[in-house]
Amino acid sequence: MKYPIVKPLLPQLDKYQTYIEQIFERNYLTNQGPCVEALQKKLAEYLEVDYLLLVSNGTQALHVAYAVMGIKNVITTPFTFAATPGSLAFQNIDFRFSDIDESTFNLCPQQIKQQDLVWADAILPVHVFGNPCDVESIQRLAQLHNLKVIYDAAHCFGSKYDIGSLLKYGDCATLSLHATKLFHCVEGGAVIFKCKADFERAKQLINFGQNTQNIPVSAGTNAKLSEVHGAMGLALFEHVNEILAHRQQLFEYYCGKLVGVVKLQQWHPLGKPNGAYMPVLLGSEALLESVQKCLSNQGIQTRRYFYPSLNSVTSYRHNSKMPISDDISSRVLCLPMYYDLTKVDVDIICDALQIAIKNY
Ligand SMILES: Cc1ncc(COP(=O)(O)O)c(C=O)c1O
Numbered sequence: 001m002k003y004p005i006v007k008p009l010l011p012q013l014d015k016y017q018t019y020i021e022q023i024f025e026r027n028y029l030t031n032q033g034p035c036v037e038a039l040q041k042k043l044a045e046y047l048e049v050d051y052l053l054l055v056s057n058g059t060q061a062l063h064v065a066y067a068v069m070g071i072k073n074v075i076t077t078p079f080t081f082a083a084t085p086g087s088l089a090f091q092n093i094d095f096r097f098s099d100i101d102e103s104t105f106n107l108c109p110q111q112i113k114q115q116d117l118v119w120a121d122a123i124l125p126v127h128v129f130g131n132p133c134d135v136e137s138i139q140r141l142a143q144l145h146n147l148k149v150i151y152d153a154a155h156c157f158g159s160k161y162d163i164g165s166l167l168k169y170g171d172c173a174t175l176s177l178h179a180t181k182l183f184h185c186v187e188g189g190a191v192i193f194k195c196k197a198d199f200e201r202a203k204q205l206i207n208f209g210q211n212t213q214n215i216p217v218s219a220g221t222n223a224k225l226s227e228v229h230g231a232m233g234l235a236l237f238e239h240v241n242e243i244l245a246h247r248q249q250l251f252e253y254y255c256g257k258l259v260g261v262v263k264l265q266q267w268h269p270l271g272k273p274n275g276a277y278m279p280v281l282l283g284s285e286a287l288l289e290s291v292q293k294c295l296s297n298q299g300i301q302t303r304r305y306f307y308p309s310l311n312s313v314t315s316y317r318h319n320s321k322m323p324i325s326d327d328i329s330s331r332v333l334c335l336p337m338y339y340d341l342t343k344v345d346v347d348i349i350c351d352a353l354q355i356a357i358k359n360y
Contacts, residue, residue: 061174068172076096097320121146127159129276135170251275281332307330308329
């Protein structure tokens with residue numbers, strides 16, 4: 001494909017090599033080593049959060065968040081990646097879907113209110129494609145009903161809300177640092193906590209539940225990030241501002257070109273897009289299928305993300321009707337978005353999209 005849907009960003013090899021050589025010299029490969037510690041500190045500062053813990057991937061970040069919050073009955077969104085409800089199901093946490101807002105694609109607070117909030121002990125919203133949820137309304141609901149809020153912020157590296165970081169909202173938030181993400185460690189993730197005690201507890205949990213004397217004081221898991229992964233993060237971190245700025249520009253450029261061609265996700269008025277994804281909403285599923293085929297024939301890869309709406313997936317035993325998520329999921333298509341893309345590439349992709357729609 002001339003234009004893949006994503007293209008993992010690699011640092012300059014010599015930069016990565018320098019970190020790898022240091023790892024070889026130290027012969028210290030994992031267990032919260034110097035690369036991971038350094039990256040953790042840099043990311044906490046950069047993302048303007050107090051308590052950020054690096055873990056082995058975004059799914060483990062969710063697992064750790066659930067364990068620290070001690071949740072059992074969760075309300076979440078069906079318009080997300082399999083990792084969100086899949087991690088709940090895997091931990092035998094009971095969950096119910098609530099429908100989304102048709103414009104923002106995020107959990108709709110009005111719909112959450114319709115749920116049994118006496119049954120629930122937590123809300124797990126996803127900031128879909130990096131777009132901030134209605135964090136204020138969700139916070140009010142959570143306070144009123146004594147619920148924990150865990151944001152799956154897998155797409156939110158560098159996302160802003162008002163003048164600060166979006167990652168500050170909720171009792172905790174999780175990031176994915178997977179190779180396909182805006183910023184990555186090949187595989188990696190992070191949990192951001194509001195409170196220090198939760199952060200300290202998570203540090204034990206990701207290390208088999210052991211305390212600083214290596215005594216297991218609770219059940220735990222192994223979710224540590226290795227030094228080799230940390231090194232990738234450190235090498236890429238040197239370019240983090242350029243990466244973010246370029247993707248934000250691409251996103252704005254795409255949006256400008258697509259006005260009047262397709263519908264776009266409505267961004268929160270206080271949010272600033274990070275350029276993580278480029279979703280478009282087509283008029284019907286039949287049109288989407290035709291457009292996808294037509295673009296593919298021209299070497300432009302697209303992705304139905306998120307499809308299907310996860311309420312319809314029988315393995316979660318939750319095949320309830322979620323009319324808005326079902327509809328949005330059938331019509332959303334993500335266009336290529338990655339650092340190597342140029343505005344000329346965006347012109348080519350948008351022109352091809354426009355012609356594909358016209359010819360339908
Ligand atoms: C919304 C969402 N949550 C969680 C994850 C899982 O992250 P990871 O692949 O790092 O485990 C993803 C991955 O893309 C995601 O899109």
